[in-house]
Amino acid sequence: MTDENPITLEAAVQQVIGELDGPTAVAEVVRRVLALWPSAAKRPEQTVRNQLSQHWNRTWVYPDAQTVTPLRVVMQGVRLRIVLSRLEIKHGALFFEPNFRGFARLQADPASFTLLDAAGQPLPARPVKIKIEHKSPFGDYTFEAAAWDVAPWLKGLKARDGDSLLVTIEDWETGRYRLEHEPAAKRRLDEVDRANRELADLLFGALERAHSESISGVEAIPKAYARMADPRGYPGDPWMKVVAQDSRMKLFGDDIRYPESYAPIERILDGARPRPKALSVSAGQRQQVYRFKAAFKHRPGLWRCIEIQGGQTLKDLDGVMRGAFGHDFSDHMSGFWRKLRRGDSKRFREVEIGTIAPFGGEGEGANTRIASIGLAVGDELKYVYDFGDWIEHTITLEAIGEPEQGVEYPRVVAQNKPNYQDCERCKAQGRQTRAIWVCHHCSSEQGRAVLLCQDCLFAEHEEHYADEIVY
Ligand SMILES: [Zn+2]
Ligand SMILES: [Zn+2]
Known part of the structure; x- marks a missing residue:
């Protein structure tokens, strides 16, 4: 009886995933869960797999459908790039969104994060909310964006908009991120391009394999990083910029879609249906x-x-x-x-x-x-x-x-070689004439195809709806 188990299935799944230190076969994970949570059910494996699937992107990723890789393992040491905006320099702040999108636990509270400087020392980063005015077709509104006040630190670095912060994920689970300032002029453009291309190919590959014609960026990012050659190396551009710059994809909210995709809301927002670009013709x-x-x-x-x-x-x-x-x-x-x-x-x-x-x-x-x-x-x-x-x-x-x-x-x-049919009226009168018309009126009334020549159509079906037969 499952209700006599010392722990719940959910707790068993949590515990097993918490103990994984690298990619592990799904079957092995299921076996370990069942060791903690024995079941007399007919197919307990399926029950465990269902429970596992609910952990998608909360605690683990599925890089290839046969393997469970814990997100904290994937994200450990990963480096990403934040490009400082004018608003951030003006406020002396670092925004949580969209900078950390895809690289933080879902529903993580930014106030619980620890930001470290390049040497690994905690920054005096005070969580703040910054009012942002936003214009939209549905009316202008203001919202409060979660951020950290890092004004003295940015000032000390003489950081300007367009400069980068190279972020290293020191601990994904507890939210420890190390930040290193890189002036815009120091950007290694070739390496950024190479990293961008690799990420773009991984994300586009995920879109091509997806059942629907849309994938969630937040879910696709950890999977892409799990497959990257060197996710702990010199980082490319922020992923949303990478997607926006790639002509094979477009960003719609958090979703990555094909450029021709067209949601009803987009009609309201900007009207024009995207069309494939016409190539120039010599x-x-x-x-x-x-x-x-x-x-x-x-x-x-x-x-x-x-x-x-x-x-x-x-x-x-x-x-x-x-x-x-x-x-x-x-x-x-x-x-x-x-x-x-x-x-x-x-x-x-x-x-x-x-x-x-x-x-x-x-x-x-x-x-x-x-x-x-x-x-x-x-x-x-x-x-x-x-x-x-x-x-x-x-x-x-x-x-x-x-x-x-x-x-x-x-x-x-x-x-095709035509398979000519005879006019049924002529046939009844002992003549063989090629049928040219199908009378839809009589066909639907009699539940069979009524085929006629030109003369017979005019003779008896003039008022009927008919179509020319395609041979
Ligand atoms: Zn006829
Ligand atoms: Zn007819």
């Missing part, structure tokens, strides 16, 4: 011919090969798609998405690259040139005709080549 690239294989997503046997030039636009491609797949030219919006592989996985994310309005109208991205999308052979686009009925197509780039003399692009150069 005269040669404008001439090149892109051969796409396009197919209905749910009927891949119905396909068309389309050739289009690099200088032509998504609107041109939309036109040939509508024609090739029997869609109306004057009704319904359509849109293109680019499918981007996430890391080396089999998962893709979709980035909208353009919508096309009917009636020859424009749409966002209608004038995007094919060559400016930056497609490589094998890349896929998603094309949707009619956002109501959502008729989805897959468009795969098969080849890029040179144009043929005297050919007008775009054009359809090949298609």
Whole structure:
């Protein structure tokens, strides 16, 4: 009976994690917990794993899903950079946020921290709250930011805004941080760049592997540092700056996302939906011919090969798609998405690259040139005709080549072997005629596809809603 255990499961987990001195296999951690907290349950391992998962980022990190690494071990001796702001120099203060974000215990009280000088002596750092005026679209407001008053120390160092404090985590659990002043001119730019690149790659890798298209920076930072070659070496820039400077990612609050991600709140804040940057296109690239294989997503046997030039636009491609797949030219919006592989996985994310309005109208991205999308052979686009009925197509780039003399692009150069159907009315009258129309009205009434030739459609179904059959 579990309720006869001398300690609770939570206490057992705490104790075992507290005793770990390095990366340890999850199975081993579970075994140690069960030694302290025996259970007669059928699958006690799962219960322990569930409890462990709640410790995520409170006491430990999971660098590779099989290993538990205690955060205090990961963070021991890690160095990070704080770049002093004008506000900090003005107030003679050091802000807790965002300087220590990702490098302090969750919900840690900064007043409990001990700040040390370069020699390891405690600084006279008085916890204070500093009023900050903030302008926002929802109205201006003031908030009190937690900080330490270190005015005499900064003054003694002749610190200026733009200078760095190189921070060494002496003890993550109790919050002891050693600070070393580095004037801006002393910054070792090459080493900062190298460290920034390594961190950016680790964070982007984490984003690519994440199930959702967003990761929490506060959770990603310890994992990244656990994988870094030399997290105790000369530090790069603050991680939020690293993310903001990397074109593969963007920061949204504490979250790291893809640059094209677009939360509803962002619409309120600044309106513009982020779009992938169009590449510049040379005269040669404008001439090149892109051969796409396009197919209905749910009927891949119905396909068309389309050739289009690099200088032509998504609107041109939309036109040939509508024609090739029997869609109306004057009704319904359509849109293109680019499918981007996430890391080396089999998962893709979709980035909208353009919508096309009917009636020859424009749409966002209608004038995007094919060559400016930056497609490589094998890349896929998603094309949707009619956002109501959502008729989805897959468009795969098969080849890029040179144009043929005297050919007008775009054009359809090949298609599946058609499997022609007969008109059922003609058939009933003993004639064989190719069906051209599907009558949706009769099809839905009779629960089967009602296929007709042109004459029979006009003869008996003139008032009905019908579509041309795509062969
Ligand atoms: Zn007929
Ligand atoms: Zn009908």
